[in-house]
Amino acid sequence: MASKDLAIGMIFLLQTTFGMLGNLSFFYHYIFLSFTGCRLRSTDLIVKHLLVANSLVLLCKGIPQTMAAFDLKDVFNDFVCKVVFYLHRVGRGVSIGTTCLLSIFQAIMISPRNVRWAELKFKAPKYTVFSLFLCWIIYIAVNIIFPVHISGRQNTKNITNLKNFGYCASVHHDKISDSLYAVLLSVPDALCLGLMLWASGSMVYILYRHKQRVQYIHRNNVSPRSSPESRAAQNILLLVSTFVTFYTLSSIFQIFLALLNNPSWWLVNTTALLASCFPALSPFVLMCRDASVFRFHSTK
Incomplete structure (x- = not known):
């Protein structure tokens, strides 16, 4: 085993372990709150x-990449490759969609209490379940033809027009079909990204205006700590910047990966690492934003 494969395998292993611990810990926090009868927010x-x-992204991307780096590729037959790639794409899409929903619902909840927003504030929590269900359905449907392009490496020995991902391979079709399919996959992601940026920008603007209105209160406060509005705005910007940074970089590398017929070892592994960065880091960003997590742990 080459030293570079060992190094990248350890990086994938640490990233997957770190991310899964964060997601499972935060999920356990919510399960505990449910069993103790605490009222959860929408x-x-x-x-x-x-x-x-x-978690789906980390399991279906991090574990296969780790096994490929450690030269454990025999388990990835044609069926396993199709399932793993499909579940990863669905998980990635739902991760984007739910982050978008989170930003939109938060923007609605902190919106001004005027007539225009009052009805929306009242109805929004009722559509949470439907919105999440629709998010899963959209990405399950959009990615349903994704396995057609994926095959196990042992089934592609006689095919020259393929792209090697280490443990599986992608079979090229005609360029028109590939381009149309790429657009189909990108439209929901681009829409979610635009909505999330709009919602997050709206939240920052609302918090800024609120801070301006109550500035005379904060002027009399001699505490060096920043105002609650400023801290909330900074937390929103932290989550948004984390999302935008990693998914923009991931999308750029995905484009290069799609355009090159024979991508390098470095490009394939860097693209895979970037694809798992936000799923691995977002639970820790969310925990920093959620004060109830620290109250819960401090009272245990």
């Missing part, structure tokens, strides 16, 4: 689905 259900989607 956004907590969205966060739980985000944690499930993140």
